[in-house]
Amino acid sequence: MIDRSFIGHKSEALTVAVEPFQLRLFAKAVGETNPIYLEEGAAKAAGYRNMLAPPTFANALSLSKPDPFGDFAGMGVELAKILHGEQKFVYFAPICAGDTITLQDEITDIYDKKDGAMEFMVSETTVTNQDGELVGKMTSVLVQRH
Secondary structure (H helix, E strand, O other), X not given: OOOHHHOOOEOOOEEEEOOHHHHHHHHHHOOXXXXXXXXXXXXXXXXXXXXXXXXXXXXXXXXXXXXXXXXXXXXXXXXXXXXXXEEEEEEOOOOEOOOEEEEEEXXXXXXXXXXXXXXXXXXXXXXXXXXXXXXXXXXXXXXXXX
């Protein structure tokens, strides 16, 4: 059982520098060919500060922790039994090469369905830039099967 006392728990903040090579690599991995995600000049010509991060890039940054799933064991989450249930993204401002992004997770809900056969853990990640500006929020739902 996932320990419900973790509702409201916030992770230690993670701060990551956004490098151009990361953006190019991610863009290629997701099949993005728009030059604003690949070339500084194209991004600036389109009105951005620098090369733009493709959508969902912040989620890749969140996996930069040395052990991104390290907190799960103490919560009663068994990695072998979890599935990715849902992911939502809300964007407020662009992420660009040269930014320093800080991500912080908060467990916002833990609940079960089917008489405990499935447990759900909802976490919200706030994404801010070097100016303290909120650039995005990500909501993730993990499902643990029993």
